[in-house]
Amino acid sequence: MMELGINPVALFAGLVVAATPLLFAAIGELVVEKSGVLNLGVEGMMIMGAVTGFAVGVSTGDPGWGFVAAAGAGAALALVFGILTQFLLSNQVATGLALTLFGLGLAALIGQPYTGIRSPQMPSVFIPWLSDLPVLGRMFFRYDPVVYFGLFLALAVWFFLGRTRAGLILRAVGENHDAAHSLGYGVVRIRLAAIAFGGACAGVGGAYLSLARVPQWTEGMTAGAGWIALAIVVFSAWRPGRVVLGAWLFGGVTILQLNLQASGVAVPAYYLSMLPYLVTILVLVIISADRRRASLNAPASLGRPFHATG
Amino acid sequence: MKTLAFLAGATALAVALAGPAAAQDESLKVGFIYVGPIGDFGWTHQHDLGRLALEEEYGDRVETTYVESVPEGADAERVIRQMAQSGHDLIFTTSFGFMNATANVARQFPDVKFEHATGYTRLDNMATYDARFYEGRHVAGIIAARMTESNIIGYIAAYPIPEVLQGINSAFLAARSLNPDVEFRIIWANTWFDPALEADAAQTLIEQGADVIFQHTDSTAAMAVAEEAGIYAIGQASDMREFGPTAQLTAIVDNWAPYYIERVGQVMNGTWEATEVWGGLGTGMVQMAEFNEAIPEEVAEEAMAAAEAIAAGELHPFTGPINRQDGSPWLAEGETAPDDDLRGMDFFVEGITATIPN
Numbered sequence: 001m002m003e004l005g006i007n008p009v010a011l012f013a014g015l016v017v018a019a020t021p022l023l024f025a026a027i028g029e030l031v032v033e034k035s036g037v038l039n040l041g042v043e044g045m046m047i048m049g050a051v052t053g054f055a056v057g058v059s060t061g062d063p064g065w066g067f068v069a070a071a072g073a074g075a076a077l078a079l080v081f082g083i084l085t086q087f088l089l090s091n092q093v094a095t096g097l098a099l100t101l102f103g104l105g106l107a108a109l110i111g112q113p114y115t116g117i118r119s120p121q122m123p124s125v126f127i128p129w130l131s132d133l134p135v136l137g138r139m140f141f142r143y144d145p146v147v148y149f150g151l152f153l154a155l156a157v158w159f160f161l162g163r164t165r166a167g168l169i170l171r172a173v174g175e176n177h178d179a180a181h182s183l184g185y186g187v188v189r190i191r192l193a194a195i196a197f198g199g200a201c202a203g204v205g206g207a208y209l210s211l212a213r214v215p216q217w218t219e220g221m222t223a224g225a226g227w228i229a230l231a232i233v234v235f236s237a238w239r240p241g242r243v244v245l246g247a248w249l250f251g252g253v254t255i256l257q258l259n260l261q262a263s264g265v266a267v268p269a270y271y272l273s274m275l276p277y278l279v280t281i282l283v284l285v286i287i288s289a290d291r292r293r294a295s296l297n298a299p300a301s302l303g304r305p306f307h308a309t310g
Numbered sequence: 311m312k313t314l315a316f317l318a319g320a321t322a323l324a325v326a327l328a329g330p331a332a333a334q335d336e337s338l339k340v341g342f343i344y345v346g347p348i349g350d351f352g353w354t355h356q357h358d359l360g361r362l363a364l365e366e367e368y369g370d371r372v373e374t375t376y377v378e379s380v381p382e383g384a385d386a387e388r389v390i391r392q393m394a395q396s397g398h399d400l401i402f403t404t405s406f407g408f409m410n411a412t413a414n415v416a417r418q419f420p421d422v423k424f425e426h427a428t429g430y431t432r433l434d435n436m437a438t439y440d441a442r443f444y445e446g447r448h449v450a451g452i453i454a455a456r457m458t459e460s461n462i463i464g465y466i467a468a469y470p471i472p473e474v475l476q477g478i479n480s481a482f483l484a485a486r487s488l489n490p491d492v493e494f495r496i497i498w499a500n501t502w503f504d505p506a507l508e509a510d511a512a513q514t515l516i517e518q519g520a521d522v523i524f525q526h527t528d529s530t531a532a533m534a535v536a537e538e539a540g541i542y543a544i545g546q547a548s549d550m551r552e553f554g555p556t557a558q559l560t561a562i563v564d565n566w567a568p569y570y571i572e573r574v575g576q577v578m579n580g581t582w583e584a585t586e587v588w589g590g591l592g593t594g595m596v597q598m599a600e601f602n603e604a605i606p607e608e609v610a611e612e613a614m615a616a617a618e619a620i621a622a623g624e625l626h627p628f629t630g631p632i633n634r635q636d637g638s639p640w641l642a643e644g645e646t647a648p649d650d651d652l653r654g655m656d657f658f659v660e661g662i663t664a665t666i667p668n
Binding site for chain 2: 006007010014018021108112115118209213214215216218219220221222223224225254255258259261262263264
């Protein structure tokens with residue numbers, strides 16, 4: 001690797017950063033889908049988070065408030081989707097797509113005065129001794145706090161879904177909403193909470209783009225990241241651990257292809273750009289080859305409307 | 311006589327009064343199809359400035375509309391057709407990838423006039439216009455060669471089309487002629503607009519030692535990353551100074567407004583023809599943004615002299631001897647590149663180590 005001029009440590013650091021927006025969006029969508037709701041509006045919620053986070057970050061001078069506001073904006077937009085699909089029983093797929101279009105347009109409108117402004121500096125967590133370690137320091141201990149928070153969130157979601165009673169109820173709602181309803185659980189209420197959480201996560205993911213990774217506000221800047229997040233959820237077979245893996249894989253392949261190109265390796269760029277998607281298809285094929293496991297993992301009520309009768 | 315004069319005056323008054331109303335009815339409808347958002351502060355932004363200049367120039371006599379972020383491909387044809395059906399007289403399609411879609415619609419709507427940017431297909435009702443961005447990149451190449459300390463120059467390229475290859479080759483030849491140690495690291499982004507990817511590409515180039523970054527993609531992300539990293543960058547299409555106040559050495563600025571104003575005027579007075587225009591530094595279609603203060607006086611003068619020589623037609627960025635990447639000769643000593651060679655450019659010049667995806 002070294003003779004190519006690629007520094008594996010920098011490569012790893014790059015992929016972790018590149019994966020962070022995807023990680024947030026995907027972990028949020030995972031919770032939404034686990035509750036039996038398919039929200040295809042991830043892209044729209046991300047871009048709303050990106051613009052709101054940037055606007056608030058700039059006006060307060062503190063990226064932290066930017067992220068809080070981004071979570072709020074994402075959740076607010078998600079709740080529009082929630083009300084439409086849960087109370088008015090609109091089609092989830094169509095509403096989700098509309099949410100993306102609406103979010104992109106609204107974000108462009110809100111963002112008008114914020115183009116060409118620099119974002120406030122993101123602080124890096126600098127741990128006195130660990131960050132100075134020769135290789136490990138750069139690889140693990142020099143990111144901004146949001147990167148660590150993303151990983152913590154994945155762990156928390158894993159714990160919540162698999163180890164707590166509330167998580168069990170959420171999964172029950174996603175598996176069979178009629179049964180959960182007959183046991184007295186508020187299906188709509190639980191789903192709304194999940195949708196709001198998913199929106200908040202997507203919003204933070206979007207804000208990470210505008211406040212840390214790019215860092216500036218540009219119209220349409222999510223450029224399809226929301227769709228990749230949706231793919232990662234399927235790729236992960238609805239498991240939080242694999243969401244982290246999936247996000248790193250996507251981020252990693254992107255960063256790797258950029259590095260290979262920059263170091264002049266004669267690999268056709270089109271194939272390199274295709275790689276993340278090829279890997280997803282490949283993994284999907286492998287996962288679905290074992291049909292029993294695939295059907296076990298997908299929430300049984302995913303995307304089905306729920307109307308309480310009797 | 312007096313009566314006659316009075317009558318003539320009355321008629322003139324009547325015409326003047328009727329004027330605005332008539333113009334309302336006959337106002338020329340001009341449509342624009344953009345590949346990116348108008349807020350990209352790069353390529354599309356510049357075209358939209360041209361559109362706004364039309365409204366400024368002609369007021370009520372034109373009505374402009376635009377559709378932004380139109381993907382290159384099947385959707386483009388639908389959008390262009392929609393625009394042709396909705397009564398537009400003149401339609402500008404502003405990306406290379408819209409060429410075939412524009413031609414297909416142009417054949418179906420012989421009464422509508424089309425203008426396609428950066429392509430080569432022309433019909434009776436479809437003109438092409440393009441700018442010699444490579445002239446600006448020659449000037450930028452001079453500055454980059456003088457400013458780099460690592461001798462590694464990064465280049466974020468969109469697609470391997472002639473326009474982009476001209477730019478890379480031109481910048482490289484200019485840089486190499488002044489600094490034989492300079493090397494270009496090239497990343498193909500395979501997109502015109504993806505700020506996150508462009509930022510990552512810039513970051514990767516910086517990791518690999520680049521201290522000046524060129525871009526031929528449309529967002530300002532690479533400029534912002536360069537600013538953050540404390541290195542230099544060259545702006546693309548638009549003056550990106552506010553995104554990189556210390557990073558931007560200069561920018562290659564596209565100035566479409568004069569052309570748009572001229573062409574709309576020709577449609578109004580019936581002299582429009584499906585011409586082929588290829589402007590450059592000389593016609594002002596390409597301009598250099600103000601140079602960074604960090605550029606030493608003598609370098610700025612050297613670059614400015616080159617820009618003036620190109621504008622005056624005394625210097626051609628592609629002047630032989632130049633070999634292709636594989637060592638085969640392209641231009642002989644003193645020979646300048648014919649326009650047809652440039653339009654069909656599909657190779658790197660000798661000395662560039664990167665590969666062109668096919």
